[in-house]
Every structure is written in C-alpha cells, then in structure tokens.
Amino acid sequence: DLKAYLITPLFEKSLRKQVLETILDKANLSEIMKRFLTLLFDKKRLLYLKDIFDYYATLLDEYKxxxxxxxxxxxxxxxxxxxxxxxxxxxxxxxxxxxxxxxxxxxxxxxxxxxxxxxxxxxxxxxxxxxxxxxxxxxxx
Structure with missing residues (x-):
C-alpha cells in the first residue's frame, strides 16, 4: 500500500519523498497538485488526503x-x-x-x-x- 509506505517512519524521509516525487513526475497531474501533495508529505499530512478530498468534493457540490x-x-x-x-x-x-x-x-x-x-x-x-x-x-x- 503506497500510502502506508509514504507515511511509515520505517524508511528514511528522503527515500519516501524521492518515491513520491517519482510517482508524481509520471502521473498526469497539474504542477499545483504535485506541489500540494508534496506539501502534505512535508507537513506529515498525507494521511488526511481522503478527508481533504471529501471536503473539497463537498465544497464543489455546494458551489455547483x-x-x-x-x-x-x-x-x-x-x-x-x-x-x-x-x-x-x-x-x-x-x-x-x-x-x-x-x-x-x-x-x-x-x-x-x-x-x-x-x-x-x-x-x-x-x-x-x-x-x-x-x-x-x-x-x-
């Protein structure tokens, strides 16, 4: 499970960040999304990504x-x-x-x-x- 790997302290942070950056480079994401995910990683908030997504979806529904x-x-x-x-x-x-x-x-x-x-x-x-x-x-x- 990628999420578990990225948040586990068993591997060095630099190695985990390198894996994340490699994945983000190959993914078809906007630059702002790549920076956002990197920021979440740096601030140890990747585990909240689903909650953030759900909240964003709620805001988008409200807007529409x-x-x-x-x-x-x-x-x-x-x-x-x-x-x-x-x-x-x-x-x-x-x-x-x-x-x-x-x-x-x-x-x-x-x-x-x-x-x-x-x-x-x-x-x-x-x-x-x-x-x-x-x-x-x-x-x-």
Missing amino acids: GICRAELISAISLPDDVLEAIKTKLKEVTGKKEVVLEIKEDPQLIGGIVTKIGDMVYDGSIRRQLNILKENLKRGEV
Whole structure:
C-alpha cells in the first residue's frame, strides 16, 4: 500500500519523498497538485488526503448547487417515483440538482428513509411501528 509506505517512519524521509516525487513526475497531474501533495508529505499530512478530498468534493457540490442524498427503501422504486422524490428534495433544499444514492433495506417494511448530510427524514413503517410501540408502553394510545 503506497500510502502506508509514504507515511511509515520505517524508511528514511528522503527515500519516501524521492518515491513520491517519482510517482508524481509520471502521473498526469497539474504542477499545483504535485506541489500540494508534496506539501502534505512535508507537513506529515498525507494521511488526511481522503478527508481533504471529501471536503473539497463537498465544497464543489455546494458551489455547483448539488445536493447528495441517500434514499433507503424496502423495495426498488420506479423511476417516476424517484424523479418525484428528486423534485421534492430540490424544493426542500433549494439546490439545482439532487444526486440520489439508492439503497434497499427490506427491514424498513415500507416507506423511505432519506439522509441529507446530517439530517435524516425517516418515513418508514418500521419507525412508525416503533413509535406506536413506545406510545403503547407509556399508555398514550
């Protein structure tokens, strides 16, 4: 694993940097990207590269008006339903585009769960049954 090699103190830093520079020279990267990766290496921050990439992708989505959401349903949903959900999510979020990552979970029984960032909108039958169960325990029904 290249990342493990580049961050391990078992090999001399100069040797690890030489390997990195050789790889960067052969890679089709812009000069600014090469300098950025070298800077991360010099500052011992290469292990944060994935986090940096994820944060950059989030900023880019924000700039382009893209909302990424995870949609979980008990069954596969038809395309017209997915388009209706996308349209509603565009209205709710105010974004130009919604990109859905679709997953199936039969344990939901029915309904959908939508995750956008830290927000979770749980409209599943499983959740409704759990609420009913808790209300019955407290004698509220």
